[in-house]
Amino acid sequence: MDATELPGSRPGSGTGPESRPGPAVSTFGVEEEFQLVDRLTRAPVARAEPVIEAASPSLGEQVQREFYGCMVEVCTRPATTRTDLRAQLAALRATLAEAAAESRCLLVASGTAVVPPAEPISVSDTPRYRRMARRFGACVDGRLGVVCGCHVHIGTADRAQALFLANRVRPWLPALQALAANSPFSGGLDSGFASWRVVEFGRWPTVGPAPVLDAAAYEETAEALVDSGTLMDRRMIYWFARPSEHHPTVEFRVADSNADLDVTVLVALLLRGLCATFLSAAGTGGPPPAVPAVRLRAAHRYAARYGSTGLVLDPFSGDEVPVRTLLAALVAAAAPGLDAAGDLTEVDRLLAGLRGRGNGAERQRAAFGRTGRLHDVVDGLAELTARA
Known part of the structure; x- marks a missing residue:
């Protein structure tokens, strides 16, 4: 994200959390990436420039270009309550959907393009994105590589605290990835994965x-x-959890973009609850959980493959367990922080609703199963994205 103001930041100072308990986490924010698809073909279309121009009078720097010309991104301002966060996200989506309609396209929240573009989409015309395209050309195809994520920022006091949280939240991220999986289709076909975005x-x-x-x-x-040339700059550190280079936040980058706003809010609440819980015990806790990197990668692979159905790999034990078991453990771990913010009952409600209707990947497949038409999958995503 080429942002001038990252969401979720809260100015702070002081020593790292290893030396004293950190402050309670009070702010959070969300970045959402969206695709613009043509109203007739339902394929991504490079109309980000006119859409951003139409939305900018209302949204200002909260709406921005993304890597491809068929993508736009919005970011909330720092929020302290779930009500504020949801209201901001809903307003951002509504404004952007209206701007998209003016350019004869639909705003779609999905981790991958359901209907692939007939021709590769060009990279957005910014100096940094052009340099990235030149240096990492093998990763740039403008078709299957059009992927959209949802990034949650949690306000921290400093970088040491951001890393403290990243180290402790990382074993819980596969469960959140499974919950938010919303990219089963790629290249016009069912990928066999619940979240193909993570693979791509x-x-x-x-x-x-x-x-x-x-x-x-x-x-x-x-x-x-x-220095080695592996990355062009620090902003290309794409770890699933990373400290911001410019603002006092820790950023979690594991979720697909979701048309269902409840999923986005649920992921943000769970992450803030986990962070608040870990910070409250920062002065007495030991080292981060010793989860082998190979096992953690395998857990993310399970989450990408199966999403919120079937079994996932428990990063702590290495056992295959039902998704519900791991999600219940996650809520229990986050409960002190959720309770302190008054969010525990809301999280229970959102989880119950999600179990009843299925997550994004399940709903995309169900829509396709009803008619066998990918256009209907896209229409359902667009309607749900705008309805928020």
Whole structure:
């Protein structure tokens, strides 16, 4: 994200959480990436420029370009309550959907393009994106590579605290990935995965679980990645959990973009609850959980493959368990922070609703199963995206 103001940031100062308990997490924010699809073909179309121009008088810097010309991104301002966060997200979506309609296209929240474009979509015309396209051309195809994610920012006091949280939340991210899986179709076919976005985006360097790092190790690692040419700059650190380079936040990048706003809010609430819980015990807790990197990657692969149905891999034990078991453990781990914010009952309600209607991947497949038409899948996503 080429942002001037990241959501969820909260100014702060002080020593890292390893030396004293951190402050309670009070702010969070969300970035959502969307596709613009043609009203007739339902395929991605490069109309981001006129859509952003139409939305900018209302949204200002909260609406931005993304890597491809068929994508737009919006970001909330820092929020302290779930009500504020939901209202901001709904308003951003409504404004952007109206702007898309003016350019004869639909706003769609899906991790991948259901109907592929007939011709490759060009990279957005910004200096940084052009440089990225030149240096990482093998990752740039303009078709299957059009992927959209949802990123949650949690306000922190400093980088040390952001890394403290990233180190402790990382084993819980496969469960959230499974919950938010919303990209079963790719290239006009069922990929066999609930979240093909994670697989497709994984071709870019550093995409995956973050290593366990303190502030000094982070600096050394980030410098090495750039100096070696692995990355063009630090903003290309695409770990599933990372500290912001410019603002006091920790960013979680594991969720697909979801048409169902309840899913986006649920993921954000669970992440804030986990962070608040871990911060409250920062002065007495031990080291982060010793989860082997190979097992954690396998857990993410399970989550991408099966989503919220079937079995997932428990990163802590290495056992295959039902998704509900891992999600129940996640809610229990986050419960102190959720309760402190008054969000525990709402999380229970959102989870119950999601179990009743299925997550994004299940709903996309169900829509296709009813008619056998990918156009109907896209129409359902567009209607749900705008309805928020």
